[in-house]
Amino acid sequence: MAxxxxxxxxxxxxAEEIIERLNQNLLELEATEDKTAVRPDVLNAIFRAAHTLxxxxxxxxxxxxxxxxxxxxxxxxxxxxxxxxxxxxxxxxLFKGMELIRGMIADVNGGKGExxxxxxxxxxxxxxxxxxxxxxxxxxxxxxxxxxLKVLTEYETHxxxxxxxxxxxxxxxxxxxxxxxxxxxxxxLSQRLQSLGEIIxxxxxxxxxxxxxxxxxxxxxxxxxxxxxxxxxSEERLEIKAIGPKGKRTxxxxxxxxxMPAQGEDKPGETIRSITPTVRVDIGKLDSLLNIVxxxxxxxxxxxxxxxxxxxxRGFTTEGVxxxxxxxxxxxxxxxxxxxxxxIRMIPIGQVFDRLVRVVRKLSRELGKEVDLQISGEETKLDxxxxxxxxxxxxxxxxxxxxxxxxxxxxxxxxxxxxxxxxSLRAIQKGNNVVIEVEDDGMGIDLAKVYKKGLExxxxxxxxxxxxxxxxxxLFSPGFSTAxxxxxxxxxxxxxxxxxxxxxxxxxxxxxxxxVGRGTQFSITxxxxxxxxxxxxxxxxxxxxxxxLNSVSESLMIQxxxxxxxxxxxxxxxxxxxxxxxxxxxxxxxxxxPSQEGRLYVIVVGLAEKRLGLVVDAxxxxxxxxxxxxxxxxxxxxxxxxxxxxxxxxxxxxxxVAALIEEATQAHAGDKKAEQDSKRKxxxxx
Amino acid sequence: MPKKxxxxxxxxxxRSLIAxxxxxxxxxxxxxxxxxxEALKALPAHRFDLIITDINMPDINGLEIxxxxxxxxxxxxxxxxxxxxxxxxxxxxxxxxxxxxxYITKPFDPEQLKAVVKRVTRx
Numbered sequence: 001m002a003x004x005x006x007x008x009x010x011x012x013x014x015a016e017e018i019i020e021r022l023n024q025n026l027l028e029l030e031a032t033e034d035k036t037a038v039r040p041d042v043l044n045a046i047f048r049a050a051h052t053l054x055x056x057x058x059x060x061x062x063x064x065x066x067x068x069x070x071x072x073x074x075x076x077x078x079x080x081x082x083x084x085x086x087x088x089x090x091x092x093x094l095f096k097g098m099e100l101i102r103g104m105i106a107d108v109n110g111g112k113g114e115x116x117x118x119x120x121x122x123x124x125x126x127x128x129x130x131x132x133x134x135x136x137x138x139x140x141x142x143x144x145x146x147x148x149l150k151v152l153t154e155y156e157t158h159x160x161x162x163x164x165x166x167x168x169x170x171x172x173x174x175x176x177x178x179x180x181x182x183x184x185x186x187x188x189l190s191q192r193l194q195s196l197g198e199i200i201x202x203x204x205x206x207x208x209x210x211x212x213x214x215x216x217x218x219x220x221x222x223x224x225x226x227x228x229x230x231x232x233x234s235e236e237r238l239e240i241k242a243i244g245p246k247g248k249r250t251x252x253x254x255x256x257x258x259x260m261p262a263q264g265e266d267k268p269g270e271t272i273r274s275i276t277p278t279v280r281v282d283i284g285k286l287d288s289l290l291n292i293v294x295x296x297x298x299x300x301x302x303x304x305x306x307x308x309x310x311x312x313x314r315g316f317t318t319e320g321v322x323x324x325x326x327x328x329x330x331x332x333x334x335x336x337x338x339x340x341x342x343x344i345r346m347i348p349i350g351q352v353f354d355r356l357v358r359v360v361r362k363l364s365r366e367l368g369k370e371v372d373l374q375i376s377g378e379e380t381k382l383d384x385x386x387x388x389x390x391x392x393x394x395x396x397x398x399x400x401x402x403x404x405x406x407x408x409x410x411x412x413x414x415x416x417x418x419x420x421x422x423x424s425l426r427a428i429q430k431g432n433n434v435v436i437e438v439e440d441d442g443m444g445i446d447l448a449k450v451y452k453k454g455l456e457x458x459x460x461x462x463x464x465x466x467x468x469x470x471x472x473x474x475l476f477s478p479g480f481s482t483a484x485x486x487x488x489x490x491x492x493x494x495x496x497x498x499x500x501x502x503x504x505x506x507x508x509x510x511x512x513x514x515x516v517g518r519g520t521q522f523s524i525t526x527x528x529x530x531x532x533x534x535x536x537x538x539x540x541x542x543x544x545x546x547x548x549l550n551s552v553s554e555s556l557m558i559q560x561x562x563x564x565x566x567x568x569x570x571x572x573x574x575x576x577x578x579x580x581x582x583x584x585x586x587x588x589x590x591x592x593x594p595s596q597e598g599r600l601y602v603i604v605v606g607l608a609e610k611r612l613g614l615v616v617d618a619x620x621x622x623x624x625x626x627x628x629x630x631x632x633x634x635x636x637x638x639x640x641x642x643x644x645x646x647x648x649x650x651x652x653x654x655x656x657v658a659a660l661i662e663e664a665t666q667a668h669a670g671d672k673k674a675e676q677d678s679k680r681k682x683x684x685x686x
Numbered sequence: 687m688p689k690k691x692x693x694x695x696x697x698x699x700x701r702s703l704i705a706x707x708x709x710x711x712x713x714x715x716x717x718x719x720x721x722x723x724e725a726l727k728a729l730p731a732h733r734f735d736l737i738i739t740d741i742n743m744p745d746i747n748g749l750e751i752x753x754x755x756x757x758x759x760x761x762x763x764x765x766x767x768x769x770x771x772x773x774x775x776x777x778x779x780x781x782x783x784x785x786x787x788x789y790i791t792k793p794f795d796p797e798q799l800k801a802v803v804k805r806v807t808r809x
Contacts, residue, residue: 007699007702007703010698010699010702010703011699013699014697014698014699045744048742048744051742051771052696052697052700054771054792054793055697055700055771055792055793056697056699056700056703058792058793059700059703059792059793059794066793073771073773074773077773150749150753150780150783150784151747151749151750151752151753151780151784152747152749153741153742153747153748153749153776153777153780154774154776154777155742156747179730182723182726183723183724183726183727186723186745190745201747201750202722202745202746202747202750203746203750203753203754204722204726204746204750204754205754206753206754206755206756206757206758207758208726208730208758214726358709362688362709362712362715365712366688366712366713
């Protein structure tokens with residue numbers, strides 16, 4: 001895609017949003033009868049919007065839009081700096097200017113270019129600006145730390161002056177937050193402070209560390225006194241001190257009321273047509289809607305359960321049949337609603353692929369390797385939250401392929417390969433999963449080298465024999481890297497273990513196929529969405545668990561006698577492979593259930609290289625489940641992904657297949673295991 | 687090692703324009719932050735060779751970011767470029783006084799930005 005077109009498209013989308021917000025802010029301004037009580041942040045927001053429009057339109061070459069927004073910006077700068085009053089002609093000019101810009105952007109988007117005549121508006125702006133100026137603030141800024149003044153923008157300095165001029169109280173608040181959550185915590189604090197007055201400055205203090213967190217100094221202008229502020233704020237680690245010329249004096253009654261402006265009203269007859277037929281929605285809103293649908297799915301299951309019980313207890317009564325009909329209708333509608341909502345969250349994976357193209361172009365240039373990146377399936381859709389999470393692991397795999405996989409031109413010639421290496425990036429939807437493959441035609445992974453490195457790193461045991469799969473698994477061990485030297489491109493101390501971990505967090509799996517001299521293929525299998533999934537419901541003893549169906553490849557019924565023991569591990573023969581078993585009963589220390597004449601079920605989970613048979617007593621059926629996260633206590637329990645409710649309102653635990661596989665393949669003993677075991681004991685009974 | 691550049695700008699379109707302009711330079715990578723919070727979070731997670739920041743942003747403004755960076759032992763040597771408007775004289779002066787190395791004025795010529803980036807990150 002051409003960059004220029006990209007920028008223009010991005011500009012139109014952002015401009016539309018800005019104009020929408022501007023419109024709301026302007027209406028809010030107009031609805032405020034006492035123009036001296038206009039909220040300064042609203043005025044500043046309008047200024048900033050015009051400022052952004054000007055900057056962006058200039059960059060994408062829209063001269064007229066840039067000119068109009070430039071003049072509006074000048075006018076708004078005077079307004080926010082108190083050099084111009086909010087008179088009706090000023091308001092009129094603002095509205096007209098905004099409409100003019102909206103029209104021009106619509107024309108540009110429709111391929112018509114900037115058609116409008118802007119001369120009249122520019123004259124009008126000129127006229128209102130030469131009108132009478134209102135008073136500017138001139139009160140001195142005594143008692144304020146000069147260090148603070150240094151970091152205030154011109155506008156913020158003006159606001160500080162205004163607060164002093166209006167005889168408001170000024171406070172400096174110092175709050176300490178944890179590094180992980182400071183943005184959310186500070187946003188919460190700011191919101192509460194804004195209900196008390198105006199936040200003039202938010203200065204992060206330079207020291208920050210995981211131990212001490214991060215300190216913020218805020219300056220608040222308010223009518224409230226220090227006691228009122230204290231009573232409104234619950235933050236423990238918060239200091240408040242009065243600053244400014246007023247110091248600790250109590251507020252006077254003459255202070256003008258900072259009335260909150262009323263909500264704006266729509267003016268009849270105005271066009272508010274949107275330029276593009278799309279809406280941008282906060283993903284949080286979609287999350288909460290999906291949660292509600294999740295609850296509906298559960299309610300539906302309850303109704304279904306009642307219907308079943310009615311039939312079982314009373315046979316086919318009229319009410320029973322009616323209930324069944326109603327249930328089926330509900331089932332269909334809820335299903336459609338859920339599908340629709342999930343569909344809304346889906347975005348094409350091409351968005352990530354586009355970013356990767358850029359990376360490949362850059363890296364191949366830097367490494368002096370010629371590479372052809374072949375992309376297919378970019379229209380394949382994935383949940384928005386998954387798309388964000390998958391970008392980094394994919395980037396890592398691509399870097400790996402370029403750096404370690406693809407050979408230099410000279411090496412390729414020697415082995416009779418074409419000069420240009422090929423990296424293929426493919427996405428394919430398979431049922432409820434999306435498979436993403438990164439394949440290169442490079443040198444492949446030399447397993448003999450892997451074995452050597454594995455020994456050196458203490459990841460492998462010299463006295464044991466390893467098969468191909470076990471060696472490939474080593475690639476995903478923490479601290480493993482086959483590159484002889486750490487390279488600039490991919491040797492960043494992050495290995496494939498992190499890739500595997502990130503993907504398993506998304507309930508996905510990674511698989512590798514490699515052949516020396518021919519190339520390597522990584523495939524990542526991900527569920528399309530994580531919100532509502534199909535699960536296999538199983539019973540162990542008296543306990544019920546759910547296993548996400550996307551990780552199940554098959555289930556078998558076996559006899560106790562089919563189980564053999566190899567190196568203290570229980571295994572069965574599955575066609576031509578040996579399959580390790582994991583007894584959920586032992587893992588969670590469950591009491592033995594009523595054994596049914598030695599008959600057991602094995603749920604085969606995982607993909608090619610990493611397979612595992614989970615041994616359960618019975619399979620209860622398949623069901624759609626909504627995974628809920630667990631509280632702090634059980635969050636870190638390995639093997640448990642979350643909890644869910646079944647139709648009969650019973651809460652059950654959902655197994656974390658990726659973690660179980662990892663655990664079974666490592667099988668380390670020690671303190672950690674003991675600790676995990678004790679957690680599991682607690683987790684076993686929900 | 688490719689040079690890493692942090693781009694702090696609240697306008698999405700402007701931010702990606704700056705980032706893609708910088709990335710056109712050989713050996714440069716960018717990390718984008720949409721506000722001061724994201725910038726503060728990005729700082730310990732990377733080793734930046736340059737920070738490009740807007741001044742007029744809600745909550746934490748660009749001057750406050752410069753102050754933070756220039757007074758922090760870990761980051762104070764990272765050169766900084768401020769992006770200002772033609773009218774933003776005062777803010778520009780303050781930014782330079784706080785320790786910013788260079789400024790560019792919006793709207794800018796991409797080639798000019800590239801030249802400034804190269805000059806500031808040399809050596």
